[in-house]
Amino acid sequence: MPIISFRGLNMPESPIRKLAPYARRAKDKGIKVYHLNIGQPDIKSPQAAIQALKNIDLDIFEYAPSEGILEYRKTLATYYNSLSIGLKDLSYENFLISNGGSESLSIAISCICDEGDEIIVPEPFYANYYSFAEALGVKIVPVVSTIDDGFSLPKIKKFEELITPRTKAILITNPSNPTGYLYSKEELQTLADIVVKNNIFLISDEVYREYVYDGFKHYSVLEFQELKDNAIVIDSESKRYSLCGIRCGFMVSRNQEFLQMALKFAQARLSPPLIGQLIANAAHSEPQKYIDDVRNEYQQRRDLLVQLLREIPGVKCPVPRGAFYCTIELPIDDAEHFCLWLLKDFQYEGGTVMLAPAQGFYSDHELGKNQVRMAYVINQEDLKSAIHIIKKGLEVYNSNQ
Structure with missing residues (x-):
């Protein structure tokens, strides 16, 4: 055999x-x-998304552009512009569409890591992070958060002790899957200081940003201007609009060198989902x-x-x-x-x-x-x-x- x-x-x-x-x-x-x-x-799912699916009138279901449909990328830029004054400079050129957020993360890891490189991740973490890293020959280096501390961010010393010449990024989920923990602005500033000091990336999975409770505010790593070259956001429509099955995610970054590299990987897999993008684009027209x-x-x-x-x-x-x-x-x-x-x-x-x-x-x-x-x-x-x-x-x- x-x-x-x-x-x-x-x-x-x-x-x-x-x-x-x-x-x-x-x-x-x-x-x-x-x-x-x-x-x-x-x-x-939003009625606007459901209706968009019913109204699709195409004679040929062709490949979408590897970077994603332009209209949808412009819609995403408008959405991000509305989230914070610190995001108003983003344009469609900062977005690359993927087959779910998972593909965006796999592409991001491929762009910044060689085999044997390391990514620091506060744990517990989304289980598929380990699978993505394992498939690419990248090592996950955990920094432990505990239930007794409410899974809050470990002290900066813990991160600094783990950084080696092979460390390429810190990866977080904010808010967290699996704990529901929400990083404060101060905690994100701590991470920003670490990645800038060590010249590594900060990857933030922000799929659940809309679902924050008790009057707390979600801060994106893209709001930290010192992270212009370091910040990569992974996002998806799956949880925001109950659209898991359309497999429509995306990455966002101001680092154009990184995005050009990501596009090469996107071209290798040809196309993100055509129908998924049409549905997702319509979902953003649903009232707040x-x-x-x-x-x-x-x-x-x-x-x-x-x-x-x-x-x-x-x-x-x-x-x-x-x-x-x-x-x-x-x-x-x-x-x-x-x-x-x-x-x-x-x-x-x-x-x-x-x-x-x-x-x-x-x-x-x-x-x-x-x-x-x-x-x-x-x-x-x-x-x-x-x-x-x-x-x-x-x-x-x-x-x-």
Whole structure:
């Protein structure tokens, strides 16, 4: 039999999707599975996007330009100009469209790293970051944030201790997937100082920027003028407009040398999605009320989730300030075993819950062993039922240990 590569063998399994077969089996038995494991919004996509899909009238579905459709890139520039006075200089030339935000990140890493180079990432981090880096022969160097500190940014000394001649970037998600942590302006300034001092890049995944709660403000790394050559933003329409399936993301930077390099990789994969861009472009014409209403709904869910989880003995739950995730600590030793047990061996009143074990969001799998990530992407009544099932499940699970 032909031999599979070490690179393939070393690719990590998704902590978000690997329990999916057990969820399917539970459903086949007639059990209702509440999905808190994956960030697939349940909120309807904007009517403007839906109507745009219905109205597409093309005789040929041709390749889109490798950098993306000009009209859509101009729309994105207008959107960014509206976010902050510090972004008003951006034009369509600062944007490159991709097949989802994931491709933008893979291209960005390819542009700035050679094999064996390093990227520093505060952990826990989005699990696919590790997969992207592994596929490209790049090393993820973690700097640990802890649940006891609410997953806040580690001290600057921790970063400085990790920087080597092979360090090419610091990568953050703001707000965070999987924790919901929102970086303050002061924390971003700390990161800006580090990357400028060490002449490296700061990559900021800002996919969840619209969903920030309690009156807090999201700051983009592009607002820091000293980062003109250092800042790369990864963005996507997936979570902002509930458009995960159109696979439409993009990167933003003022560094034209970087963008010219990124375009070479974009040309190699030919084209970003034509239909996805048409839909995404239309979504931006939806009134602001759509985003405001969705933000309000997520905040209500966040409030409910935190309240109910904190009523369960032994559960530790920081308050997420953004996105629609939280990472919590459970009164158990092995969260992955508990997640599997919920799907295989437990139901309460005909239902069970699918969670994402948090080990997969750490590079050191000894960390996060008693943590899970939860996505509050189901309606509030279902959320109440799901948390009640978790509470009952913990009681039964711990009584059997």
